[in-house]
Amino acid sequence: MALQMGTQARTDMRMAIEARSAAVHLGGRTVWQGLDVAVGEGQFVAVLGPNGVGKSTLIKAILGLIPLSAGSLTVLGGHPGERNPEIGYLPQRRTFDAGLRVRGVDVVRLGLDGDRWGLPLPKRRADVDDRVAAVIDLVDAGAYANRPIGQVSGGEQQRLLIAQALVRKPAMLLLDEPLDSLDLPNQAAVAALVARICRDQGVTVVMVAHDVNPILSYLDHVVYLAPGEAVSGDPETVITSQTLTRLFRTPIEVLRTSDGRLVVVGQPEPPAYHADRHQH
């Protein structure tokens, strides 16, 4: 079953991601089904929902790493996987070992030329240096980019990894729980950074998140995945006490703060979902 809201209004906008009744089965289990999504270019989208509902699976389906079992999915106007060179991808929970003695700037650089065979040519090398320096500037990582990446903090590593995902000037960024394992100030800072990149560089951002609150004020579109159901649309339409309570079968309140921001209380994060489902 699917609900589709607020997607008709944007027919003039070019679509970055379009899904129609999409479903994925993995190991005999339906991960999600009936997913209808329409994301315009340059929008900031959040993929939300409790653990184990297949948020990462959706990201992998967008990358063409996991095939759909039903429905259709168009990514940047092509089949999933076809436009991957234009997509910057940041997988879930990547931390580098504290003993890893490779600089942050080298990890960022690999995002640009890590798939090139042979030795770098001197002339090309200068261009690569410029681009890497520019993207490190963009995420304000200049102060620690030359230190071994294992020795910088989680928030700093996350910025460097976002820089790596951005270094090829992608049309789309797929960020899988980039705020996970960050403290609150860092969550807010990284969320603001991603929103700024989305706005200034015109990059479509798809962010998988646990907690909607740090990013809620920046979102153009949300996709809520729940066991057996998927809802997508404008935050104003989808993020209501009524919809979320029905979706997660648990009381959830959406409050409006005095400055007009939405806050979701009673996150769909009951331990029951942790215990019997595992994300793949």
Next chain:
Amino acid sequence: MALAADAHLSWNLAEDMRQLFAFHFMVNAYRAGTIVAVVAAVVGWFMVLRRQAFAGHTLALVGFPGAAGATWLGVSALWGFFGFCLAAALCIAGLRPADGHGYSEESAGIGVVQAFALACGFLFVSLYHGFLNGVNSLLFGSFLGVTDNQVVVLLIVGAGVLAAVAGMARPLLFASLDPDVAAARGVPVRRLSVLFLVLLGVTVAGVSQITGSLLVFALLVMPPATAQLLTPRPALALVVATAISVVVTWLALAVAYFFPPSPIGFFLTTFAFAGYVGAAAFRRASDRRRSLAAAA
């Protein structure tokens, strides 16, 4: 060693050098040692980064039954080393779980290969009576009796390994640090990992010629680990590792020559270890200086 017994270390460096290269076997030892040192440093740097030291050591131990078997059959030990190390590399790659890029899952399979290989080595040694002197040099290294032919083989193989590593340097680094993103960018992560194991096998077979099966880490781990402590820049670290590896090999060969009957493997390992300890002390001091500067 009877020939080298005439050598005397003096304060005249030129005279020492003349003595060192007076015999052809020493010239060949230096040629082979230099080739092996360069290749070991480069491949070893990637091995340390990929945390595949266990695989590297197993491949080295597999060289022992290879060489013992070859000697028993009356073939050059060099072919035994290369043949067995290559076969073991493919075995380890094959035993690895298809979907896992975690190296920990790999270790059980590697252990299986290692135990079997050592047992085979013991069998071949038992079959070949009067082999006992040779076992020492197979295990702990020797620089005597490297033939012109072996130098040529090592040179060709070494050049091939270096060319392959140069060709795949960036994708291999990417796949080693960041397999998920590398795969999403179209880097053939799994095929690279098989290819790297094969290159590691070939390298280890070559290094074993000088260091013996048990002491390959003297060149394969110590110089790269030392270089990693000294610099976090990949290109510079490769250069530093190569320099350390070559200097250590040259020094060890000279000392082993001038002070017979001292074992080459001991000096190689000792010099490399001294370098590592020095680098670790430098690292600690410089980290402390940085944290003090940050606190101030």
